[in-house]
Amino acid sequence: MYNRNNLKGWLYLLPALAFISVFMIYPLIDVFVYSFEENYNFASQSYTGVGLYNYSYILHDPYFLQAVKNTFILVIITVPLSTGIALLISLALNSIKKLKDLFQTVFFLPYVTNTLAVGLVFMILFKKTAYTEGLINLLLNSVGISSVDFIEGPYWAKMFVLCFYTIWVVLPFKILILTSALASVNKDYYNVARIDGTSKLRIFTRITLPMISPSLFYLIITGFIGAFKAYSDVVALFGTDLNAAGMNTIVGYVYDMLYGNSGGYPSFASAAALVLFAIVLTITVINLLVSRKNVHYQ
Amino acid sequence: MKIVLEHLTKQFISRNSSSEIVTAVNDFDFEIPDGKLVGLLGPSGCGKSTTLNLICGLEVPTEGKIYFGDLDVTALPPENRGVGMVFQNYALYPHLTVRQNILFPLENLKGEQKLSKEVMNEKALEAARLVQIDTLMERKPSELSGGQQQRVAIARALVKTPGVLLLDEPLSNLDARLRLQTREQIRRIQKETGITTIFVTHDQEEAMSISDLIIVMKEGMMQQMGKPQEVYNHPANLFVAKFLGTPAINVFEGKILDHKVYIGEDAVMDTEAEDQDIYVGIRPEGFIPDRNGKFNCRFDRIETTGRDTSIVCHNDSCISDSDIRVIVDSDDELNNENGIIRFNLKPNKTHLFSKKDETVI
Numbered sequence: 001m002y003n004r005n006n007l008k009g010w011l012y013l014l015p016a017l018a019f020i021s022v023f024m025i026y027p028l029i030d031v032f033v034y035s036f037e038e039n040y041n042f043a044s045q046s047y048t049g050v051g052l053y054n055y056s057y058i059l060h061d062p063y064f065l066q067a068v069k070n071t072f073i074l075v076i077i078t079v080p081l082s083t084g085i086a087l088l089i090s091l092a093l094n095s096i097k098k099l100k101d102l103f104q105t106v107f108f109l110p111y112v113t114n115t116l117a118v119g120l121v122f123m124i125l126f127k128k129t130a131y132t133e134g135l136i137n138l139l140l141n142s143v144g145i146s147s148v149d150f151i152e153g154p155y156w157a158k159m160f161v162l163c164f165y166t167i168w169v170v171l172p173f174k175i176l177i178l179t180s181a182l183a184s185v186n187k188d189y190y191n192v193a194r195i196d197g198t199s200k201l202r203i204f205t206r207i208t209l210p211m212i213s214p215s216l217f218y219l220i221i222t223g224f225i226g227a228f229k230a231y232s233d234v235v236a237l238f239g240t241d242l243n244a245a246g247m248n249t250i251v252g253y254v255y256d257m258l259y260g261n262s263g264g265y266p267s268f269a270s271a272a273a274l275v276l277f278a279i280v281l282t283i284t285v286i287n288l289l290v291s292r293k294n295v296h297y298q
Numbered sequence: 299m300k301i302v303l304e305h306l307t308k309q310f311i312s313r314n315s316s317s318e319i320v321t322a323v324n325d326f327d328f329e330i331p332d333g334k335l336v337g338l339l340g341p342s343g344c345g346k347s348t349t350l351n352l353i354c355g356l357e358v359p360t361e362g363k364i365y366f367g368d369l370d371v372t373a374l375p376p377e378n379r380g381v382g383m384v385f386q387n388y389a390l391y392p393h394l395t396v397r398q399n400i401l402f403p404l405e406n407l408k409g410e411q412k413l414s415k416e417v418m419n420e421k422a423l424e425a426a427r428l429v430q431i432d433t434l435m436e437r438k439p440s441e442l443s444g445g446q447q448q449r450v451a452i453a454r455a456l457v458k459t460p461g462v463l464l465l466d467e468p469l470s471n472l473d474a475r476l477r478l479q480t481r482e483q484i485r486r487i488q489k490e491t492g493i494t495t496i497f498v499t500h501d502q503e504e505a506m507s508i509s510d511l512i513i514v515m516k517e518g519m520m521q522q523m524g525k526p527q528e529v530y531n532h533p534a535n536l537f538v539a540k541f542l543g544t545p546a547i548n549v550f551e552g553k554i555l556d557h558k559v560y561i562g563e564d565a566v567m568d569t570e571a572e573d574q575d576i577y578v579g580i581r582p583e584g585f586i587p588d589r590n591g592k593f594n595c596r597f598d599r600i601e602t603t604g605r606d607t608s609i610v611c612h613n614d615s616c617i618s619d620s621d622i623r624v625i626v627d628s629d630d631e632l633n634n635e636n637g638i639i640r641f642n643l644k645p646n647k648t649h650l651f652s653k654k655d656e657t658v659i
């Protein structure tokens with residue numbers, strides 16, 4: 001009886017297992033293997049040697065190092081800022097009564113807005129064309145600051161646009177998660193704290209934060225992973241030749257190595273992908289270790 | 299500290315339609331003497347929790363005043379009133395240990411009131427000892443039983459030695475045995491500390507058993523206030539009579555004619571009151587089985603639960619929700635002829651209420 005049930009269980013799992021094996025596990029192993037095979041060629045299925053050459057190459061490739069730098073800047077700026085801003089907005093939303101639903105909807109709109117429409121909005125805001133300087137530049141001009149080319153100009157301007165865009169895009173989801181987490185904190189905790197004369201700041205740090213810490217932690221982990229995977233947003237803003245623009249990301253580098261202008265180097269692409277994997281894994285493990293102390297599951 | 303409520307009224311705007319106003323607490327005007335344990339009793343939605351919230355300051359009254367001792371606290375925020383409160387779900391901070399939970403109110407103290415670490419720990423331990431949880435100080439609330447959690451909540455409410463302790467449905471989340479134990483504990487803690495304590499409950503037995511005074515409420519109006527046994531023996535109106543006592547009082551439609559009380563055709567007792575239509579309330583223990591009794595009922599069955607023997611019977615004038623329940627001594631002689639059982643009534647267990655306004659006659 002036990003065995004038969006066991007068999008039945010595996011049978012139910014089979015479709016999912018098949019898909020995961022074909023589309024996740026096999027490619028993972030494959031990438032791992034490619035990353036150690038020198039000059040692997042898809043067409044001829046041949047390679048010239050086995051070793052760490054691929055890793056050595058990409059770690060000395062200025063384009064890869066630029067991509068790593070860009071990605072890290074993006075992660076370090078956008079993850080804390082977007083989570084922090086989302087927390088502030090959620091706290092504000094949670095403490096108002098009037099128009100709460102309206103604001104909640106407004107803040108959620110970007111999440112359901114078409115990417116092309118969002119791209120257009122950002123173009124109107126930032127892009128310099130023959131006809132206009134872009135809305136932000138017009139604002140800057142009005143306070144006496146000269147125009148900046150945000151899309152094809154200096155590095156920091158481009159990075160600013162990228163971070164601004166990333167934060168704006170991820171905010172709605174974070175606000176959604178945090179407002180529901182805040183709303184689910186039992187009001188009696190706040191009532192008790194009030195009767196005991198707890199200051200607002202202490203209520204926030206000693207009650208609110210621990211209570212919503214699981215949601216916050218979830219957002220930070222997924223935020224890190226999402227930011228490390230940044231690619232499509234960068235393409236939307238700066239076009240496909242990211243190396244030339246100096247705005248490439250690690251995923252962008254992997255893509256370029258596979259298909260891009262310099263294309264046709266699956267070994268390098270695999271090595272870069274594994275470096276990204278190692279980075280994300282390390283960061284996530286650090287996150288988990290930190291969370292063990294500070295996240296309170298009920 | 300004595301608590302005085304002066305024409306206290308709290309109105310809410312109805313959630314369903316903004317034009318409708320709900321009066322949760324209607325013109326409360328009474329004094330709770332210092333050092334007493336007071337039970338605020340009433341069915342769900344009668345405004346008893348609102349009353350508690352008004353006293354602790356979480357709600358602001360629409361009208362009226364609240365005094366602690368001689369001090370008008372109506373406009374004071376909760377933290378300046380010196381009250382301790384225990385919520386129905388205890389509201390212990392789940393991420394803090396028992397010790398941290400009890401310390402929490404002390405750590406809020408600022409300026410001159412600020413205490414040193416040693417004094418705080420001392421006070422926390424003292425409060426924990428009082429409620430007998432001093433061996434569980436390092437546990438998280440989730441590792442405690444319901445009764446222990448509740449005592450932690452009481453310790454947290456007491457640690458600042460408040461002038462008033464408020465308990466909102468303190469026993470409703472406990473199982474029956476624990477409830478009995480915990481209510482003794484509450485009684486003991488209140489006696490030891492001498493803090494004026496108000497607790498809210500919908501369970502009349504709970505209120506009757508440990509309170510010095512009970513206040514019966516209905517739909518925002520105070521119905522009666524007094525010592526539990528007094529209120530039980532002399533209910534001011536039909537609602538109070540029906541609300542107190544298990545099994546519930548048996549209620550009959552009746553009338554007074556020529557100074558005799560009639561239930562149906564039976565003239566059951568004499569009275570001095572005027573002729574009128576009335577309700578007759580008879581406590582289950584107010585019946586004396588008697589072969590020549592004046593009150594006839596149709597016998598149904600005998601039920602024995604533990605030490606109580608009860609006779610279940612019917613009468614057409616009975617308007618209680620359930621059958622008539624009569625508690626008798628098991629050695630009482632039962633007269634049962636052709637399914638008719640006869641009783642005489644104990645006058646002090648029989649209450650007459652005017653049919654017009656349901657007040658006692």
